[in-house]
Every structure is written in structure tokens, then in C-alpha cells.
Amino acid sequence: MKKIFCNIFGHHYSVSKKVTLHIKEYKCVHCGKEVTTDVSGNLSVLTPELQEINATLEDLYQKRHRTTHTQQVA
Template sequence: MNPLTSRHNVLFEKAFCRFFGHKFKTVRKVTDHFKEFECKVCHCHATNDVKGNKIHLSDELKDINKTLNQLYQKRQVAL
């Protein structure tokens, strides 16, 4: 693919999401209350915060979600 076309598509996707908002789909269920999301248009990643709002998924939050999922799985097995 032409690099200019690729760059144009990325800029268009980001502009589309800024104007109309992200179209999130659930990628991974961490617990019953926490999930990880990905935008169908611009492919950015997000997760829930404590209040239920979607926030950018940083590396630190990925590690927290991974640990939380491991604890959640252990708890489910124990019950």
C-alpha cells in the first residue's frame, strides 16, 4: 500500500472518531465489571475505570487488568 494513502487513512480515522465518537467493541472481559475495548474505526484501546467511564488503555493499566483477571480466575475456581 502507498505510504501516503496509509497515512491519509489513519488521519481520516482519527478525525472521524474525534467528530462522531469511537465505536467500541469488547475485546476482553477482565471481570464482571471491567472490560477492555477496541475502537472499530481507529483501533485505539480503552478500559473501564472505577466509575465505569472508558479511559485510554496504558501499559500500566494492561498490567493491572492482567493481574486483576488472574485473581478473578483464582476466585472463580475456589468457589
């Protein structure tokens, strides 16, 4: 029934995870379809490969952000 709603009205995505400032993962609140932003800023289906890429980007972003923040405080 929920997929029928999405077929008629389209997906209603909400942010499920912020990877970086520009890359986010989204999930449809009705059917659970997961997508992410790609290099061009378009939405792409969240495949296991893209999940791994996003996880790596998130780790690098967090390490860089922590290092920059720590240096600014000192």
C-alpha cells in the same frame, strides 16, 4: 482517514477483553484506540500500567472463580 471518522462521529467501541464481570477492555473498530473501565466505571485510556492491573485482576478473578466453582461441585 479512519481517525477523521472518529473525530467527526466519535469512537465506536467494542469489547475486546472481559477482565471481570464489571471491568472490560474496549477497542475502537475504526481507529484501534483502546480504553478500559476504571474504578468509577468511566472509560480511561488503556496505558501499560492499566493493562498490567487488568491482567492481575483477571488472574485473581479466574483463580477465585475456579476455586468457588470447584468447591460447589464437590
